[in-house]
Amino acid sequence: MKAASAIILMLELYASIGLLVAALFLTVGIGRIDPSAAHAYAFRFLILPGAILLWPLVLSRWLKLARQQPNQNR
Amino acid sequence: MSVAYKTVTWNRNKILYDGVLAVAVILYLFVFQRLAPRFQPVTLPYDDNTLAMDAYGSCAFLMLSIILCIGPLARLDQRFLPALYNRRHFGVLTCAVALFHAISVIFWYFAFSPVPPANALLFANTSYGQVLGFPFEGFGILALLTLMVLAATSHDFWLHFLSPPIWKAIHMAVYFAYACIVSHIALGPLQTLTNPAFGIIAFSAVTSVAVLHGLALTKERRCERQTADAINEPHWVRAGSLDSLAESCGLVVNFASGERAAIFRHGGKLSAISNVCAHQNGPLGEGRVVGGLITCPWHGFQYNPADGCAPAPFTEKVATYCLKLQGRQILVDPRPNPAGTYVEPLIISEA
Numbered sequence: 341m342k343a344a345s346a347i348i349l350m351l352e353l354y355a356s357i358g359l360l361v362a363a364l365f366l367t368v369g370i371g372r373i374d375p376s377a378a379h380a381y382a383f384r385f386l387i388l389p390g391a392i393l394l395w396p397l398v399l400s401r402w403l404k405l406a407r408q409q410p411n412q413n414r
Numbered sequence: 415m416s417v418a419y420k421t422v423t424w425n426r427n428k429i430l431y432d433g434v435l436a437v438a439v440i441l442y443l444f445v446f447q448r449l450a451p452r453f454q455p456v457t458l459p460y461d462d463n464t465l466a467m468d469a470y471g472s473c474a475f476l477m478l479s480i481i482l483c484i485g486p487l488a489r490l491d492q493r494f495l496p497a498l499y500n501r502r503h504f505g506v507l508t509c510a511v512a513l514f515h516a517i518s519v520i521f522w523y524f525a526f527s528p529v530p531p532a533n534a535l536l537f538a539n540t541s542y543g544q545v546l547g548f549p550f551e552g553f554g555i556l557a558l559l560t561l562m563v564l565a566a567t568s569h570d571f572w573l574h575f576l577s578p579p580i581w582k583a584i585h586m587a588v589y590f591a592y593a594c595i596v597s598h599i600a601l602g603p604l605q606t607l608t609n610p611a612f613g614i615i616a617f618s619a620v621t622s623v624a625v626l627h628g629l630a631l632t633k634e635r636r637c638e639r640q641t642a643d644a645i646n647e648p649h650w651v652r653a654g655s656l657d658s659l660a661e662s663c664g665l666v667v668n669f670a671s672g673e674r675a676a677i678f679r680h681g682g683k684l685s686a687i688s689n690v691c692a693h694q695n696g697p698l699g700e701g702r703v704v705g706g707l708i709t710c711p712w713h714g715f716q717y718n719p720a721d722g723c724a725p726a727p728f729t730e731k732v733a734t735y736c737l738k739l740q741g742r743q744i745l746v747d748p749r750p751n752p753a754g755t756y757v758e759p760l761i762i763s764e765a
Contacts, residue, residue, distance in 0.1 A: 344537035348530070374575060380418040383569065390566035401575060 355392060361399055362391035373405040417727050419571050431500040435507055439477070443469045453609040463522040468603070470515035472612065475595055477508040478561075479619035482592060486630030488711075492700065495711050502568040505588070509565035512558050519551075550602035557594035560587050578695065596620055638668055645745070653677055653737075653744040656762065659684075664708070666699035669748040675735045677744060678703055678719050683759035685719035686735035686746055692753075693730065721756040739763075 366388060371378040391398050422428070446469040451460045460468075481504050487494040524531035524538070539549040564585055573581045599616055607613050643652040653667040653675075665677045666689055674689035676699030687708060689699045696712030703709070707716035707725060717724055717732060724730040733750035734757045751757060 344529075344533040347536060348532050374571070376417060376419050376574070377571065378418075380420065383419040383421045383571065386421050387566075387569055387571055389562070390569070390572060393563050393566050397576070397580075405575075 354395075358392035358395035361395040362388055365391055365398055365402055369402050369406070373402060373409060419569070427496075428500050428503070431496075432503050435504060439473060439507065439511065442473050442476075446472065453611060455608050458608060463518060467515060467518040467522060470511055470518060471603075472615075474508055474512035474515055475599060475616070476619060477504065477511060478588075478592055478595060479623055481505060481508060482588065482623045483626050486626040489630040490626070490633060492711070498712055499714070505561075506565045506568055509558075509561040512561055516554065516558050519554075545601065546605055548601040550598050550600075553594040553598035553601065557591045557598060560591035560594065564588060564591070573694070578692075582695070592623070637666070645740075647745070649747050649749065650738070650745040651748055652740075653746045656684075656739065656742045656744055659744070662703040664699040664701060665744070666697070667746055671748065673748070673750065674699070675746055675748075675750075676701075676708070677735075677737065677746065678708055679762070680706065680719055680759075682762050683719075684737050684739075684744065684762060685757065685759045686737050687717060687719065687722040688732040688734075688750060688753075690732065691715055692724075692732055698732070720759050721754055723754050 366384045370384065377384075447465055450465060450468065454460050481501060484494065484497045484501055484504075488498045520531045520535060524534045527534040529537075535551060535555070539547070539551070541547050541549060564587065567576070567581070567584060576584070596616075604613055604616065645652050651667075651669065654665055654677075656679075659665045659677065659679045661679055663679065667675045667677060667686075669675070675686045676689040676697075677684060677686045680703040685708075687698065689697055691698050691710040691712065693710065693713055693715040696710040696715070698708055698710055698717070701709045701711040703719065704716070706719075708719050709716050715724065715728075715730060717730070720734075722732040722734045731754035733753050734755050735750060736747040736757055737760045738745050739760060739762070
């Protein structure tokens with residue numbers, strides 16, 4: 341039973357971090373790295389579950405695309 | 415894509431597709447709940463909760479089997495292409511039905527558990543060393559989590575954000591989800607089957623998925639072997655006869671490099687672009703020229719035949735190829751031009 345509790349605790353921790361990353365990404369990051377998302381707001385609710393589930397990937401792509409952005413503007 | 419994202423870009427075809435899907439699912443659940451109790455032994459009658467659980471579970475399994483059959487069917491016969499058009503909504507609905515199955519299981523078997531239902535689900539059975547009574551729930555959890563990831567990343571935003579190779583790799587996990595569901599069924603319901611009907615249906619579904627994938631793969635391999643003929647002129651290969659290319663249709667050419675071009679005949683002219691759609695790698699050569707634009711058979715993405723660019727405001731573009739005619743034979747230069755390069759369409763002289 342301890343193992344099950346540990347698994348559930350890890351999942352809850354993962355989802356909590358995911359919620360934080362998703363909230364930041366969908367409010368601050370998304371409009372900066374994708375021009376098509378800059379003035380589109382309704383669809384962000386639709387991508388919220390994906391951002392929570394895949395937050396490590398979201399974070400890594402967000403950082404990568406954000407680093408590329410200044411180079412593209414030069 | 416440069417237009418603002420929408421939650422869903424509805425059109426008549428999508429509404430029709432989703433309407434048919436919703437009706438089919440409701441009809442299945444209704445018919446299952448009416449018919450299944452008749453096949454149960456009198457000593458083990460269905461209760462309402464188990465009936466709903468089995469209805470949702472079997473429905474999700476059959477839906478995923480159909481989803482996996484659509485791809486190879488569309489490769490084998492173009493008449494199945496409309497089923498491919500809005501397959502992602504099919505997938506999202508499958509995930510929703512699977513979720514209903516999971517919820518009905520948790521609230522039936524673990525409703526009065528002294529520990530939280532999620533903990534009980536993971537720890538109620540740990541007999542991993544035996545086939546009969548194996549904790550098959552684990553496979554169901556893995557399948558559901560995978561389907562949730564696929565459904566949650568089905569919006570076009572994810573395709574652009576993650577890049578097509580990563581998105582495609584994630585969505586290939588649908589096969590992992592299917593394998594988990596098959597294991598979940600084989601080690602679970604099939605072990606305690608009281609009527610062979612579901613076993614036969616499950617076996618037929620899995621066999622259909624496997625056979626159709628095998629047939630589509632064989633067809634693909636056969637096409638790959640038919641590479642364009644090299645001719646004496648350097649840099650040019652023979653693509654085929656002009657007579658074999660109907661108006662508004664495409665001809666796929668395989669190059670020795672493994673790349674493919676799609677040659678289209680449109681309004682007395684010929685143009686060639688890459689066979690790979692920039693959206694989801696759809697086979698452009700199997701599409702048609704609609705309104706002067708090459709239209710992908712999978713999701714309707716369009717490209718100008720002369721420069722391989724999507725019409726404004728869209729920004730997708732694909733490589734173009736140079737063509738020339740030798741009598742009635744179409745010759746193509748296998749070296750692709752950079753994506754979006756304008757190539758003057760080749761005028762067909764019928765004289």
